[in-house]
Amino acid sequence: MTLTAQDMTEIRRDFPILQTTVRGKPLVYFDNAATTQKPRACIDAIKKYYEHENANVHRGVHYLSEIATQHYEDARQLLARFIHAPSPNNIVFTRGTTEAINLIAHGFAEAILQPEDEIIISAMEHHANIIPWQIACQKTGAKLRIVDLHDDTSLNIGHLTSLLSDKTKLIALCYISNTLGNINPIKSVIDLAHIRAIPVLVDAAQSVGHIPTDVQQLDCDFFVFSAHKMYGPTGVGALYATSHWLNKLPPYQGGGDMILRVTFDSATYQQPPHKFEAGTPPIAEVIAWAASIQYLQQLGIEKIQAYEQSLSDELHHQLKLLTFIQLIGTTPTKTSIVSFTHKTAHPHDMATILDDHGIAIRAGHHCTMPLMNYLHVNATARASLCFYNTVEEIETLVRALKMIEALFS
């Protein structure tokens, strides 16, 4: 089961921005790993909220506040079901993946880490899954260990296994690499880690919305992601954690909403998830995110996955035919994210010239500078596709790349 041509016509109408023209040419949006576009359902939900429901949540007994609170908590429930969390209480709303990882890193630095303890990450992590751990290590004297990659850039499980020890306090790993598109064998890693009772954090920023998610089947301890990379608004994301960890970790920020009782000397905190949600949250964004998730559910995440896989196959196939293009990372288990370089044209020159054709890609280090050093490249061009992209758009990219070749050779 995949998306049909009929589905595609409708889907492209559901995303108003796809009708945009850039320098007189139809927009070809291939920068979905940076942020995805929003369906009308999401945009309308924001408008509806501000026009009819705007009020603070958890704070009023008046009509609007009750409606806003209800819709906010409904969104938590929907999200919990979408990733198969046991309860909405396992979902903490954050500003995004970055804040979710910082929340956990802060908690680990406060309550878990001792000097000489170790945190394991991989060589393909986003800065968001590196820097918070560096800070936690600086605070506690713990050490960061980095898992190597094989020549085809796949995760070196043998090396990961060899790093595990009694000192290991956490493994933090991306499900899908935002630079390479690799799908990591996350379930195997979790099983390996749990033999030694080591918790695992999954950076799922690039996976939710593209492949089905079942956090209980994965058996992960932490699972973090951003709304804006799964067709929802910016400024909001979520942390899923097991109840064990949510009870164990200390609050991240203090303020309103996260407390039960406060005196000038002390406070008692709310139960999770509210313990971790200080201050007024991004209410409109959470509610609109729920609208995006419902939109995805209506299409069917399995269908989306199948269609994106066929796009990915076509993209890789087409790029491999271009002798002047080099693909970075050749592992077979990949999504529709591909990094590449040209033999002479720099990625930034490629991006500027592709933009002239209406094609939006990203060029640079993709917030993975250590990975760039590891692979000995300064920068790559990255095309990241999703279910509203088409094979015709891939052909537009290929034509433009051939023009770059003509200009630079």
Added chain:
Amino acid sequence: MTPELRALYQEVIIDHGRHPRCFGPMSDATHVLEGYNPLCGDQLKLFLKINHQVIEKAMFEGSGCAISMASASLMAQYLQNQSLDDARKCFKYFHAMVVDKSEPHEKLGKLNILQGVKEYPARVKCATLAWHTLLNALDGKHDIAKTE
């Protein structure tokens, strides 16, 4: 291709980008400074031999996009035997051309070929990297010059 893009990627720029002039290390440099553009990963190292307030020789090494390499190459060519005063003035003229979008000052000579970059705000940093590095070198700074 739009006229703006054609103006940006002129043959001269692509040629200087691929075959930069004044490229390589310099053993008798009096000033050495590195420049780095964190957004693109463009990096260069500028070598200057300054004697009695005159740049007797300028060379550079590095890697980056066509715009940053061509700009560094054209700048290094321009700097040969320029007084420090003139070099500073030229920085101002160049900056005015690509950032403030003013008409290129006549003193810029063939450096005006880079004026097309003013239509591409995201690429201005590529064109000015070499110039910021130069300014830092003249100001006696020792940190890496950044375009951020």
